[in-house]
Amino acid sequence: MPSITALKPLPDEAPVRQAAAALASERAIGDGKVVRSTVTPSPAAGDPVLAIERVSLSFGGVVALADIDLEVAPREIRAVIGPNGAGKSSLLNVITGLYKPDRGRVWLDGKSFVQTPTARLARLGIARTFQNLALFKGLSVHDNVVMGLSSEIRSGFLGQIIGSPRARREEQRHRAAADEIIAFLHLGEVVERPAGGLPYGIQKRVELARALVARPRVLLLDEPMAGMTLTEKRELTGFIRTARDTYGTAIVLIEHDIGVVMGLSDRVAVLDYGRKIADGKPDEIRANQEVIDAYLGVAHDEEAGAAADGF
Amino acid sequence: MALTQGPGRFITSERLGVLVLLIIAYGIIPTLGGSYLFDAILTPFLALSLAALGLNILTGYAGQVSLGSAAFLAIGAFAAFNFNLRVPGLPFAGSIVLAGLTAALIGIFFGLPSLRLKGFYLAVSTLAAQFFVQWALTKFSWFSNNNPSGVIDAPALTLAGTAFTGPVGRYLFSLTIVVLITFASTRLIRSQTGRNFIAVRDHETAARVIGVPVLATKLTAFGISSFIIGVAGVLWAFAYLRTVETAGFNIDRSFQILFIIIIGGLASLRGAFFGAAFIVVFPLLLSRLGGALFGGVFDSGVLEMSQRIGIGALIILFLILEPRGLAALLDRIWDWIRPRRVTA
Amino acid sequence: MTRKQGLPLMVFDYQFFIEVLVGGLLSGIMYSLVALGFVLIYKTSGVLNFAQGSMLLFAALTFVSLEERGVPFALALAATLAVMVALGIAIERMVLRPLVNQPPITLFMATLGLSYVIEGAAQLVWGTQVHGLDLGIEDRPFEVHGVLISQFDLFAATVAGSLVALFSLFFRYTRIGLAFRAVADDQYAALAVGLKLPRVWAIVWTAAGVVALVAGLLWGARLGVQFSLSLVVLKALPVLVLGGFDSIAGAIIGGLLIGAIEKLSEVYVGPWFGGGIESWAAYVVALGFLLVRPAGLFGQKLVERA
Numbered sequence: 001m002p003s004i005t006a007l008k009p010l011p012d013e014a015p016v017r018q019a020a021a022a023l024a025s026e027r028a029i030g031d032g033k034v035v036r037s038t039v040t041p042s043p044a045a046g047d048p049v050l051a052i053e054r055v056s057l058s059f060g061g062v063v064a065l066a067d068i069d070l071e072v073a074p075r076e077i078r079a080v081i082g083p084n085g086a087g088k089s090s091l092l093n094v095i096t097g098l099y100k101p102d103r104g105r106v107w108l109d110g111k112s113f114v115q116t117p118t119a120r121l122a123r124l125g126i127a128r129t130f131q132n133l134a135l136f137k138g139l140s141v142h143d144n145v146v147m148g149l150s151s152e153i154r155s156g157f158l159g160q161i162i163g164s165p166r167a168r169r170e171e172q173r174h175r176a177a178a179d180e181i182i183a184f185l186h187l188g189e190v191v192e193r194p195a196g197g198l199p200y201g202i203q204k205r206v207e208l209a210r211a212l213v214a215r216p217r218v219l220l221l222d223e224p225m226a227g228m229t230l231t232e233k234r235e236l237t238g239f240i241r242t243a244r245d246t247y248g249t250a251i252v253l254i255e256h257d258i259g260v261v262m263g264l265s266d267r268v269a270v271l272d273y274g275r276k277i278a279d280g281k282p283d284e285i286r287a288n289q290e291v292i293d294a295y296l297g298v299a300h301d302e303e304a305g306a307a308a309d310g311f
Numbered sequence: 312m313a314l315t316q317g318p319g320r321f322i323t324s325e326r327l328g329v330l331v332l333l334i335i336a337y338g339i340i341p342t343l344g345g346s347y348l349f350d351a352i353l354t355p356f357l358a359l360s361l362a363a364l365g366l367n368i369l370t371g372y373a374g375q376v377s378l379g380s381a382a383f384l385a386i387g388a389f390a391a392f393n394f395n396l397r398v399p400g401l402p403f404a405g406s407i408v409l410a411g412l413t414a415a416l417i418g419i420f421f422g423l424p425s426l427r428l429k430g431f432y433l434a435v436s437t438l439a440a441q442f443f444v445q446w447a448l449t450k451f452s453w454f455s456n457n458n459p460s461g462v463i464d465a466p467a468l469t470l471a472g473t474a475f476t477g478p479v480g481r482y483l484f485s486l487t488i489v490v491l492i493t494f495a496s497t498r499l500i501r502s503q504t505g506r507n508f509i510a511v512r513d514h515e516t517a518a519r520v521i522g523v524p525v526l527a528t529k530l531t532a533f534g535i536s537s538f539i540i541g542v543a544g545v546l547w548a549f550a551y552l553r554t555v556e557t558a559g560f561n562i563d564r565s566f567q568i569l570f571i572i573i574i575g576g577l578a579s580l581r582g583a584f585f586g587a588a589f590i591v592v593f594p595l596l597l598s599r600l601g602g603a604l605f606g607g608v609f610d611s612g613v614l615e616m617s618q619r620i621g622i623g624a625l626i627i628l629f630l631i632l633e634p635r636g637l638a639a640l641l642d643r644i645w646d647w648i649r650p651r652r653v654t655a
Numbered sequence: 656m657t658r659k660q661g662l663p664l665m666v667f668d669y670q671f672f673i674e675v676l677v678g679g680l681l682s683g684i685m686y687s688l689v690a691l692g693f694v695l696i697y698k699t700s701g702v703l704n705f706a707q708g709s710m711l712l713f714a715a716l717t718f719v720s721l722e723e724r725g726v727p728f729a730l731a732l733a734a735t736l737a738v739m740v741a742l743g744i745a746i747e748r749m750v751l752r753p754l755v756n757q758p759p760i761t762l763f764m765a766t767l768g769l770s771y772v773i774e775g776a777a778q779l780v781w782g783t784q785v786h787g788l789d790l791g792i793e794d795r796p797f798e799v800h801g802v803l804i805s806q807f808d809l810f811a812a813t814v815a816g817s818l819v820a821l822f823s824l825f826f827r828y829t830r831i832g833l834a835f836r837a838v839a840d841d842q843y844a845a846l847a848v849g850l851k852l853p854r855v856w857a858i859v860w861t862a863a864g865v866v867a868l869v870a871g872l873l874w875g876a877r878l879g880v881q882f883s884l885s886l887v888v889l890k891a892l893p894v895l896v897l898g899g900f901d902s903i904a905g906a907i908i909g910g911l912l913i914g915a916i917e918k919l920s921e922v923y924v925g926p927w928f929g930g931g932i933e934s935w936a937a938y939v940v941a942l943g944f945l946l947v948r949p950a951g952l953f954g955q956k957l958v959e960r961a
Contacts, residue, residue: 096520122522134517138509138578147510151522153503157531160502161495167502210521376760428945430760431703435892436945439938446934562889566767573764612783619775626768630761631753 047110049074049250050126050218055094055104057087057274064090065101066274072218072250077240079253079261082271083295088254089131091271092220095252096121096128109217122151125217129207129224131254137196141187141206144195145178148213181213184246185239201232205239212243218250219243225257233257237264262286270295336486341479349478350551356591357485358546363571363583364496365539370569371577372500373532374512375425376434379441380540381564385557386414386444387541388548389454392555395466396456403469407488407545411538417444418537425529441562449557463555465548481550488546492539496580499535508532509578570622574629576636585637594618673802675922676915681808683914684815685877688870689891690898690906691819692863698839698901699859701759702751705766708888709773710864714739715871715880716777719786739864742773747857774885783882788875811873818869819907822862826903831858839901893941913937 048071057065065087072078080088093099095106097116105112108124121127127148136144152174155167182191185205190198195206204224211219221240225233237260244251255261261268262282270278270285272294278285285291340353366380391410394401401409421440425433448454455463468475468484475484499505507528510518519525548555567590575586597618601609609617633640692707717738721731746769754765796803826832837845838855846852874884890913898909920936 098516098520118519119522119524121520128520130517134514134520136506136510136513136517138513139506143506147506147518147523148521150503150507150510150518155503157499157502157504157535160504161498163498170503214521424942424946431763432896432945434763435896435938436942438889438892439935439942442935442938446931450929450931562886569764569767613779616775616779616783619771620779621775623768623771623773623775626771627750627765630757630765630768634757634761 047074048072048107049109050095050252051107052091052095053105053107053112055091055101055106057090057094057099057101063274065094068104068271068274068276070269070276070279072252073266074217075244075248075250076266077244077251077253077264079255079265079268080271081255081258081261081268081295086271087274088271089222090274092128092222092252092254095220096126122214122216126220127211127214127216127218128220129204129211129222131222131226133200133203133207135195135203135207135210137194139195140192141195141198141209142175142178142182142191144206145181145187145209145213146174148181148210149174149177151214177213178209181209184242185209185212201228201236204228204232204236208236208239208243212247212249215247216249218252220252220254222254223256224253225255225260233260240264333490336490337483341483346478349482352591352595353482354478354485354551355547356587357482357489358543358551359568359571359590360584360587361489361492361543361546362540362568363575363587364493364580365536365543366568367572367575367577367580367583368496368499368508368539369532369536371572371579371582372505372512373508373529373536375422375529375532376430377437377536378434378562378565378569379421379437379439379444380568381560381562382441382444383414383418383537383540384544384547384564385448385560386417386537387411387544388555388560389448390414390541391545391549392463392465393454393456402471403466404471407542410545411541414541414544415534415538418533418540419530422530422533422537425533426526438562441565445557445560455555465553465555468549485546485550488542492542493580496539500580504528504531570626572636573626574636576638577634579636579638582636582638585641589637590622593621597621670802674804675918677802677804678808679915679918680911681805681812681914682918683894683911684808684812684907685870685874685910686887686890686894686914687907687910688811688815688818688866688873689887690894690910691815691822691903692866692870693891693895694901694903694906695822695859695863695866697895698903699835700751700838700856702762702766703759703900704863705763705888706746706770706773707863707867707891708885709770709777710739710742710867711871711874711887712880712882712885713742713773713777713871714864714868715788715875715884716781716786718868718872719788719875719880720781723786735868736865739868740861743860743862743864744857747853747860751856751860752853770885770888774882778882785879785881786875788872788880790872790876807877811877814869814873815907818866819903823903831855835859890937893937896941897944913940916940 050070050072052068052070055065055068056063068087068091070078070080070091080091082088090099094101095116097106097113097118100115105114106116107113108116108126111124116124136147139147153170155164155170158164159167182188185208187202187205187209190202195203198206208221208224224236224240228236240251240253241264243249253261253265262285265282267280268278268282268285269276270288270291277294278288278291280288362380362384365383366377369375369377387410390413391406394406394409395403398406417440421437424436428436452458468481470484470487475481500508507518507523510523511525511528511532515525518528544560547559552559571586571590572583573586574589575584576582594614598609598614601614601617605613629636689707689711692710693704696702696704696707714735718731718735721734722728726734750765750769751762754762795806797806798804826836834845834850834855835858837848837850838852842852845855871880871884874887878884894906894909894913896909897912898905898907917933917936921930921933924936925932
């Protein structure tokens, strides 16, 4: 199995950012979505790009989410943390429409939904990764990434079989878009390999690539650091940050690793037993007594260790 | 910068291999004498390969299990017969296409449960198709043109005015249809639609989330697969058996096609051919071997039972040792003979 | 399914209806017996044993052939039982253990292959002729309130009922039964507390073999022992769909329902189609059920995590 360190190290960020930004600003993709090309990392003011309004959800007698409000500003990295069973994954599933909340609404792209139409997620500018890795094991890495653009396909199977102009154009355009993301995430060496046989860390990056290729406005990451080594975590954190900086994607991060979360996020929301008990900048959260009692007690040591590791 | 091969070179070793195969199939094989080779081996092989190809698209690539494929063979055969009989002036090629479309429509209908069911729950519902279709075709004599015996002699195969009669003629006719459909299928598998099939099979939820039209994808798989199996049914009845009857389209035939794709390799177009070749040749080999080893004791009853045991044992063996079938097995042997250079 | 009546309500022959219903219920019990074998195995190992039907045939054929060669009833029964036990152990060791981590559809296909092997072996060894099977129960009808009931059907129902009661008690009150339930619930946890999975599975398959023997004898007595006996397994699938794949009670209720629906639809709906709808009625009903309540009446709801 090739080791992670054998792949190229993360390059100096600035030139990559500029080059990608230049590329991005030149191209309009698919149905006219143009990528924002400003490179400033601070969250822009304005309407939230994703909002959850008073969402409640229970399964039988168990309350998964209770009256949750959450806002995500454009280009911000937003973390949602909390103990196991606090409702974090349920939150993601509600946002993506896999669960229907008992009460409340989800606001995406200026529209509000009682249950988000999952089939339209991509067109609403949302992408997500899954906790247990949701790669298409039977497809190559390249094909997996290309699949991220599935929502933009307009040709039918007949056109694709005979090679109609539209089908060919789509294929070429999507290949090129996939190539770019693959380069961005340093996946060039495994690009033709079936996704199923790759090391776990690389598979995570492939899933990230597939999510990013559609230039989503919001990217939902479900425990991306799970099962990764320290080096892998560092690399992935770098990629996430660069993705936000380069492509202007807002990121919602569900994560257990407090060190990563504190170093990466602009704002953090803390859930406990389905309720939101705190919401604010990492420093505020760190100092919040309720959060410490519920959750962070142990993490102080974890975090100190993580800080030493360069998060 | 293209990191992948993309369109790449026009003449690849794969295309060269296909060309050689076609030359052999069209140029050399017909010169080999003996109607037995064509009537008993090659033509049924072609028909079964096509049926397996269709089922593989549905079950191997799109992951929708179907135990009712024989029903669609029957639909194809009977539909072609009826179109040919009742629509004046329709060329035979037209009957074939219409038969395929009929099978496709019915396939989509019986595929609707796939929107809510997976795995062997779906398999149970495909059994409904199998038994219902078999019953309907037998019960309503309109389908067999009120023929008292229920068995119809298949009309001759014609294409653009020329009749393809005789063992070699029927072989060439079948070969052409199989080549055309296989070519189209290869393009299908490599297209976005083909990727959609695999995505829905491997992780339906993720596919839905990234915008793959799951409903349409599943129904497309059923439709295309049933079309191909329907055409295969036309070949089976018209080119091979030269009769149109419901008898050979029972649950055993459905299992046989499923076995072909398991042995040949799920999600592999070549696998359909390898598996079909095996299924056609195996009983012949077995009967020769048995006759040689056991002499007169090895009668047809013993042959049939040994065949059952052999096929069943091979299924189990393949599932344990090489779940990706003969296609993967042969790939491994090929790699051992000519090791592939690992590209950087 | 709309219920069409051939006769106007006033002249509705209730007696006949009851007769058909009872006949259907009793024949449904026979389906339940086959389904019971399925449930035993599915409950404890998640495998849908398509080979149950061929095991039925194998048991019946072995018993009948031994009897025809002059072996007395009890001895033939014991010998067949021993053979079924050996078969169960062999299956567990040679087919299931190598495939232990594969997805359920792979295991299902393996049992498909297994069914071919067992069918072929059974007929290779004992021959392909049809045999009659006499269990000593005459198929004489007797009357209850003017309704004719077959004596044999009643006997079969009693046997099936006792078997079900036996298994239910077994699962609930014995150590081994407890082990079965543990394994069915959570294999890893069962392993963690020291249960030996292969042994449990070997016992389960043996139990299924015993059920196959009983079912084989009853069905053989009814239809004659012949190849088509193995096709009875196909009828068990709609029963499982209705009753739930992992519920013993479901196998019984499902069987009763399917048997009743089949007979009733054949008699009352059949004439509109020229008969023969028995061949697919059960499946269409199962299909309808699947679309409305996939877990069946008693099965556990399948939870799929995103």
